Amino acid sequence: MEAFSIVGRPPHEIAIVSGIGCSSRLPAYTKCYGFHGVHGRALPFSVGLKMVRPDLEVVAVGGDGDGYSIGGNHFMHACRRNIDMLYLVMDNRVYGMTKGQPSPTTEGDWDSQIAPGGTGLPSFNPLAVGLAAGANFVARGYVGDPIGLTNLIVEGIQFKGFAFLEVLSPCAIFRPEEIGWKARAHSRKKPPSADRATAIADALNEDELGLGVFFRREQAIDVKREKSTLTLADIERSFEI
Amino acid sequence: MTRSSISVVFAGSGGAGAMTAGAIFLQAAARSGYYGMMTQLFGAQVRGGEAAALVQLSIGPIEAQPDCYDLFVALDWGKIESFAPEIPLSEKSIVYHAKDGGAIAPSIAKTKARMIEIEMTDPQMTALERALRGKRVNIFAAGFVGTLVGLSEKSLKEALAASLGRKKADVVAGNEKALAAGIAAAKRQTENFLLAEANPGKRWLITGNQAIALGTLRGGVRFVACYPITPATDLVEWLSPVLQKLGGKLVLGEDELASINMVLGASFGGTPAMTVTSGPGLSLMIETIGLAVAAEVPAVLIDVMRGGPSTGIPSKMEQSDINLAVYGGHGDAPRIVIAPMSVADCICTGEWAVYIAEAHQTPVIVLSDQLLGQANEVIELTSKRPAAATRRTDGGDPKTFKRYAIGPDPVTPMPRPGTPGFGWVGDGLTHNEICVPVSSASVHAAQMKKRADKIARFEPGELWGECWGNGDTAIVAFGSSLAPAREAARRLTAAGRPVRVVGLRVISPAPIAQLKKALAGTKRVVVLEQNLGAQLYHYLLGLKALPADAESIARTGPLPFRPAEIAAHLGHDHVNSS
Numbered sequence: 001m002e003a004f005s006i007v008g009r010p011p012h013e014i015a016i017v018s019g020i021g022c023s024s025r026l027p028a029y030t031k032c033y034g035f036h037g038v039h040g041r042a043l044p045f046s047v048g049l050k051m052v053r054p055d056l057e058v059v060a061v062g063g064d065g066d067g068y069s070i071g072g073n074h075f076m077h078a079c080r081r082n083i084d085m086l087y088l089v090m091d092n093r094v095y096g097m098t099k100g101q102p103s104p105t106t107e108g109d110w111d112s113q114i115a116p117g118g119t120g121l122p123s124f125n126p127l128a129v130g131l132a133a134g135a136n137f138v139a140r141g142y143v144g145d146p147i148g149l150t151n152l153i154v155e156g157i158q159f160k161g162f163a164f165l166e167v168l169s170p171c172a173i174f175r176p177e178e179i180g181w182k183a184r185a186h187s188r189k190k191p192p193s194a195d196r197a198t199a200i201a202d203a204l205n206e207d208e209l210g211l212g213v214f215f216r217r218e219q220a221i222d223v224k225r226e227k228s229t230l231t232l233a234d235i236e237r238s239f240e241i
Numbered sequence: 242m243t244r245s246s247i248s249v250v251f252a253g254s255g256g257a258g259a260m261t262a263g264a265i266f267l268q269a270a271a272r273s274g275y276y277g278m279m280t281q282l283f284g285a286q287v288r289g290g291e292a293a294a295l296v297q298l299s300i301g302p303i304e305a306q307p308d309c310y311d312l313f314v315a316l317d318w319g320k321i322e323s324f325a326p327e328i329p330l331s332e333k334s335i336v337y338h339a340k341d342g343g344a345i346a347p348s349i350a351k352t353k354a355r356m357i358e359i360e361m362t363d364p365q366m367t368a369l370e371r372a373l374r375g376k377r378v379n380i381f382a383a384g385f386v387g388t389l390v391g392l393s394e395k396s397l398k399e400a401l402a403a404s405l406g407r408k409k410a411d412v413v414a415g416n417e418k419a420l421a422a423g424i425a426a427a428k429r430q431t432e433n434f435l436l437a438e439a440n441p442g443k444r445w446l447i448t449g450n451q452a453i454a455l456g457t458l459r460g461g462v463r464f465v466a467c468y469p470i471t472p473a474t475d476l477v478e479w480l481s482p483v484l485q486k487l488g489g490k491l492v493l494g495e496d497e498l499a500s501i502n503m504v505l506g507a508s509f510g511g512t513p514a515m516t517v518t519s520g521p522g523l524s525l526m527i528e529t530i531g532l533a534v535a536a537e538v539p540a541v542l543i544d545v546m547r548g549g550p551s552t553g554i555p556s557k558m559e560q561s562d563i564n565l566a567v568y569g570g571h572g573d574a575p576r577i578v579i580a581p582m583s584v585a586d587c588i589c590t591g592e593w594a595v596y597i598a599e600a601h602q603t604p605v606i607v608l609s610d611q612l613l614g615q616a617n618e619v620i621e622l623t624s625k626r627p628a629a630a631t632r633r634t635d636g637g638d639p640k641t642f643k644r645y646a647i648g649p650d651p652v653t654p655m656p657r658p659g660t661p662g663f664g665w666v667g668d669g670l671t672h673n674e675i676c677v678p679v680s681s682a683s684v685h686a687a688q689m690k691k692r693a694d695k696i697a698r699f700e701p702g703e704l705w706g707e708c709w710g711n712g713d714t715a716i717v718a719f720g721s722s723l724a725p726a727r728e729a730a731r732r733l734t735a736a737g738r739p740v741r742v743v744g745l746r747v748i749s750p751a752p753i754a755q756l757k758k759a760l761a762g763t764k765r766v767v768v769l770e771q772n773l774g775a776q777l778y779h780y781l782l783g784l785k786a787l788p789a790d791a792e793s794i795a796r797t798g799p800l801p802f803r804p805a806e807i808a809a810h811l812g813h814d815h816v817n818s819s
């Protein structure tokens with residue numbers, strides 16, 4: 001909310017869209033317009049909304065399960081579509097809502113009731129995937145760093161195009177060890193890159209608690225403003241014999 | 242002697258251009274003032290494989306396919322056998338087949354139709370020209386059959402020109418030659434099938450898919466998200482450029498889950514929005530249909546039904562998505578389901594779907610099917626249009642505004658995002674009047690009732706359906722089964738056994754009172770539909786919308802009902818078509 005006031009948008013000009021998960025409860029906590037849809041589909045909803053309402057500030061939010069697992073396909077394609085909006089993923093590396101199952105970002109050896117001894121699967125690197133799929137603004141924030149996070153949200157909102165912000169969000173209940181991120185999270189040493197390959201390498205090679213913008217490249221958004229060049233009567237005439 | 246109608250099949254392997262031949266023949270007839278309809282029949286491949294254009298011409302309106310085709314034109318025999326058994330011919334039919342067209346399809350030979358072999362190319366073409374430009378057998382065939390039924394050279398030429406569009410001059414010249422050769426060959430034939438004089442009028446030539454799309458544009462749809470699927474794709478291919486030139490937006494979703502959620506997003510933003518799909522896509526959209534019901538967001542879903550389950554038969558029709566459309570999804574999620582009654586009615590039903598969705602803040606599913614959607618038909622213009630309706634957006638006083646207020650009117654205003662003071666959150670979780678998710682029993686019951694009341698109070702007026710005739714036997718049907726049902730009823734009535742037909746435009750909520758009224762005085766009621774499970778029959782019977790002894794005629798697709806088949810089912814085997 002602070003970010004929106006910095007950006008200068010009143011609540012009624014903002015739409016917050018979410019899927020399902022603890023992290024997806026956000027819209028209910030604001031005075032903005034909002035939509036709490038089904039699990040995994042916040043992004044396509046947001047795309048449809050922004051396409052018809054470019055005047056609104058559209059922010060999609062959700063968890064790692066919502067965005068990277070059930071909604072993974074939409075995540076890739078939203079990165080490609082480059083619609084002007086912010087996508088904020090609160091990544092706690094667990095399905096919190098359903099009480100602690102491993103998500104795509106969970107470490108392969110993380111023990112849980114549903115996957116004793118871990119899933120054995122490599123975890124998913126959201127930044128690298130988002131970059132490979134074509135996102136033009138890719139950053140990582142941390143809820144334990146509210147000032148830095150607010151700045152990243154502001155930057156993401158102001159960015160012209162699809163901005164993807166992965167936010168480390170410890171789950172105190174199911175992943176208490178994540179509280180330890182507080183001591184280890186740090187600002188990235190490198191400035192944002194404008195070269196996609198470099199940014200992907202950074203996302204893959206740097207440690208997973210580095211905060212800041214990895215990639216930023218303004219790309220003209222297709223602002224093909226459809227003007228009416230045809231009327232319904234013209235269309236109907238085309239069927240006349 | 243002239244005839245009042247004729248039915249012709251143009252068939253050939255992939256690349257032979259059967260559809261083009263049919264289209265030119267139909268166009269020329271339409272330009273000459275005849276009524277006409279062309280449907281498409283495909284072999285194993287959806288496109289690019291063997292195919293047939295089934296064309297009927299008449300001096301009066303046509304809707305149903307005939308019991309038997311009069312003429313069959315084989316551009317080549319190729320793999321025609323793969324669908325030949327699905328084309329009814331009799332010993333009265335005539336088959337013209339191209340010389341060098343290969344071995345005659347066995348199921349065509351079996352029909353005892355008269356076989357006439359003809360040279361279907363321009364005799365003046367050199368061997369090199371043939372090799373270079375193909376034989377244009379299809380264009381020849383269009384000119385040939387067009388002339389046999391009495392279409393003028395001028396109308397055939399105009400239709401060819403319209404079909405070629407802006408092709409290169411030498412391509413045009415080659416096609417014109419083939420057409421002229423066909424016309425000349427017809428003049429040498431002893432048979433002819435001359436149609437009686439036409440009765441020209443102001444009419445349109447349009448497909449069912451185009452007609453639904455046009456209707457929804459009239460209704461105000463300006464956002465479409467979809468994922469390609471046969472037989473709905475050609476609807477979107479026609480719609481896409483047109484919608485964008487009207488100032489609207491069309492987006493190809495990454496899948497149907499995305500498409501329907503994009504539609505809800507656009508609709509939440511205030512723009513009437515639609516998706517277009519077929520059975521497999523509708524199955525994927527089901528969870529979000531429940532969301533649209535719960536959050537009360539308008540949305541139009543066009544389902545051009547095809548053979549199911551699973552991938553089924555993509556290119557052919559079935560009426561088997563009734564259960565999915567009416568009940569699909571978990572929980573109690575009442576929605577509105579309607580179906581066009583003919584190609585012409587696709588315009589009205591499409592337009593109406595948008596108004597209903599907007600006015601009732603609900604998903605509206607429109608059940609069309611492959612046969613209706615891909616039929617290209619000459620239709621009579623009517624000025625009859627459904628009454629326009631829009632969504633309520635005026636929230637009144639922001640201080641007392643409740644998005645999901647429980648009150649006398651179950652439809653509650655949904656202010657457009659961007660309006661100061663009304664920020665509201667649509668939610669698929671059970672929510673209270675002010676959008677807060679709760680799990681209390683009383684709130685759940687109240688909101689469920691609000692949504693159920695909304696649908697129960699939907700008043701279709703005279704658009705609920707239609708009743709034709711007044712016999713004491715009634716056929717109840719919907720969609721593309723209506724035309725053959727009406728034709729069967731016409732024949733039976735003419736033979737002194739009056740049959741009435743009750744067509745449903747509204748499937749859900751079932752128009753029980755209207756249906757009962759339409760069935761008053763009947764002794765026998767038969768529900769006709771194209772699916773094995775008798776979905777419509779069980780649905781209506783379950784609602785006690787039918788007499789307890791109502792009967793069912795339910796069979797799988799993909800073959801369309803023939804009028805004679807329906808008459809036979811009713812126990813009258815010997816009613817002929819004319």
Ligand SMILES: Cc1ncc(C[n+]2csc(CCOP(=O)(O)OP(=O)(O)O)c2C)c(N)n1
Binds near residue numbers: 096
């Ligand atoms: C179609 C569907 N499948 C499963 C669920 C159950 N479900 C609800 S939230 C959730 C996982 C949420 O995880 P995440 O997105 O990481 O959010 P968190 O709760 O951790 O914030 C699941 C599996 C559902 N609501 N819908």
